[in-house]
Amino acid sequence: MSLTWSAKDHKNMSQPAATGQKRSRNDTGNKVSVVLGAQWGDEGKGKVVDLLATEADVVCRCQGGNNAGHTVVVDGKEYDFHLLPSGIINSKSISLIGNGVVIHLPGLFEEGDKNEKKGLKGWEKRLIVSDRAHLVFDFHQVVDGLQETERQAHEGKTIGTTKKGIGPAYSSKASRTGLRVCDLLGDFKDFSMRFKNLVRQHQSMYPALTVDVEDQLKKLKEYSERLRPMVRDGVYYMYEALHGSPKKILVEGANAALLDIDFGTYPFVTSSNCTVGGACTGLGIPPVNIGDVFGVSKAYTTRVGIGAFPTEQLNAVGELLQTRGHEVGVTTGRKRRCGWLDLVIVRYAHMINGFTGIALTKLDILDVMDEIKVGIAYKVNGKRIPHFPANMDVLHKVEVEYETFPGWKTDTSAARKWNDLPAKAQNYIHFIENHIGVPIKWIGVGKSRECMIQMF
Numbered sequence: 249m250s251l252t253w254s255a256k257d258h259k260n261m262s263q264p265a266a267t268g269q270k271r272s273r274n275d276t277g278n279k280v281s282v283v284l285g286a287q288w289g290d291e292g293k294g295k296v297v298d299l300l301a302t303e304a305d306v307v308c309r310c311q312g313g314n315n316a317g318h319t320v321v322v323d324g325k326e327y328d329f330h331l332l333p334s335g336i337i338n339s340k341s342i343s344l345i346g347n348g349v350v351i352h353l354p355g356l357f358e359e360g361d362k363n364e365k366k367g368l369k370g371w372e373k374r375l376i377v378s379d380r381a382h383l384v385f386d387f388h389q390v391v392d393g394l395q396e397t398e399r400q401a402h403e404g405k406t407i408g409t410t411k412k413g414i415g416p417a418y419s420s421k422a423s424r425t426g427l428r429v430c431d432l433l434g435d436f437k438d439f440s441m442r443f444k445n446l447v448r449q450h451q452s453m454y455p456a457l458t459v460d461v462e463d464q465l466k467k468l469k470e471y472s473e474r475l476r477p478m479v480r481d482g483v484y485y486m487y488e489a490l491h492g493s494p495k496k497i498l499v500e501g502a503n504a505a506l507l508d509i510d511f512g513t514y515p516f517v518t519s520s521n522c523t524v525g526g527a528c529t530g531l532g533i534p535p536v537n538i539g540d541v542f543g544v545s546k547a548y549t550t551r552v553g554i555g556a557f558p559t560e561q562l563n564a565v566g567e568l569l570q571t572r573g574h575e576v577g578v579t580t581g582r583k584r585r586c587g588w589l590d591l592v593i594v595r596y597a598h599m600i601n602g603f604t605g606i607a608l609t610k611l612d613i614l615d616v617m618d619e620i621k622v623g624i625a626y627k628v629n630g631k632r633i634p635h636f637p638a639n640m641d642v643l644h645k646v647e648v649e650y651e652t653f654p655g656w657k658t659d660t661s662a663a664r665k666w667n668d669l670p671a672k673a674q675n676y677i678h679f680i681e682n683h684i685g686v687p688i689k690w691i692g693v694g695k696s697r698e699c700m701i702q703m704f
């Protein structure tokens with residue numbers, strides 16, 4: 249076999265793998281649309297994905313785990329998804345959990361069963377799980393808690409994680425001692441031996457950790473049989489989806505740009521890439537197949553957990569946003585910290601992700617404000633800085649430059665078209681659009697599916 253590429257090899261590779269429409273040699277295949285959080289999470293990604301998923305053939309999660317909490321409201325019924333892609337609600341589309349996701353199996357089945365009671369039917373038949381995805385074990389979640397206790401004891405502060413075992417599971421993956429779905433479904437004796445080693449490794453780091461290994465293995469064996477029918481080679485599945493007949497493929501980002509392990513407010517971040525690169529590495533798809541990248545931002549800013557938050561309002565404004573916006577974490581039930589919209593962070597998220605459109609959610613929450621502020625620049629020692637600071641000491645000290653807008657003091661929740669919005673709200677939105685330099689495609693004015701103004 250030749251070790252160099254020839255035109256013939258290239259021709260063979262570009263043939264569609266699945267049945268359906270033939271493609272030309274230069275056709276790179278279907279494009280995927282990616283929905284990503286542009287702030288610190290909880291921007292309303294679930295709602296945007298739900299909107300797009302009504303027409304999607306495949307909806308994928310590519311990173312994170314059940315630290316995510318995505319809310320979808322349809323026909324007055326509220327669903328919350330943590331590991332399941334929000335598209336699971338669409339009975340005509342396939343949902344895929346990619347290799348970049350870390351899966352806690354008890355959490356996955358509990359979530360499915362809970363939503364089944366709310367009316368979600370047939371989800372197990374519509375779900376595909378990559379065999380390369382890593383597993384989160386119960387002890388990873390315990391270790392997550394122990395690490396937080398240690399941080400508090402030694403540094404006087406925690407990260408405020410969701411305690412879903414995300415950091416410890418991605419650490420196992422990076423240490424090359426982690427266990428994947430394909431390991432669980434392979435030789436169980438070998439899996440058991442590696443599981444025991446992994447437990448021992450963690451117990452040597454955390455002597456307080458107790459694990460009933462036999463009980464865990466028994467449960468994992470049971471889960472493995474329920475999981476088996478859903479498992480596929482994720483890379484090949486995506487290859488077929490990209491190169492078969494024309495398909496609408498959607499990627500649902502979890503967490504958000506400012507929580508990204510590389511680009512977020514480190515160390516107060518999560519442990520995966522929540523920016524656009526995570527879509528490629530978390531699904532095994534080439535960058536050329538990335539089409540639209542939609543950034544989701546609230547019309548103000550929230551953050552759960554610890555870390556710098558330059559536009560935070562620890563006053564009546566912050567309290568009003570928290571109560572009116574029902575700003576409570578979907579996964580942990582913690583109150584979200586609230587502040588004015590920070591366009592420095594949204595622009596920074598755009599530098600990394602190259603957004604082609606923005607969904608601006610929760611405009612309705614601002615309806616009662618007398619005046620509304622927007623953070624447009626950071627100053628250090630009186631001078632504007634052009635970049636987003638990497639160092640948290642600097643971020644804690646930045647002075648925010650604001651632009652102030654008059655409130656529109658009108659209920660926008662019934663608006664369904666641009667012209668239904670008051671002029672002052674239109675002015676606020678235009679300013680945001682111009683400042684980010686990305687068209688606003690959707691404006692959210694309420695929780696449910698129909699409460700969205702589509703601009704183009």
Ligand code: GDP
Nearest residue numbers: 290291292293294317318319610692693694695
């Ligand atoms: P995600 O993690 O980005 O999917 O967002 P979450 O579901 O954690 O949090 C967003 C919250 O805002 C949920 O309770 C949504 O139902 C709600 N929501 C989304 N868009 C809007 C909107 O335009 N207006 C209002 N009032 N609520 C919204």
Ligand code: IMO
Nearest residue numbers: 289290315316317409410502503517518552553
């Ligand atoms: P969705 O997808 C908001 C935050 C946690 C904590 C930090 C690390 O709903 O937007 P982790 O458990 O990941 O190790 O916690 O990241 N965090 C989120 N905050 N929304 C999320 O997801 C989050 N996922 C993680 O609060 O500060």
Ligand code: MG
Nearest residue numbers: 290317318578
């Ligand atoms: Mg959320």
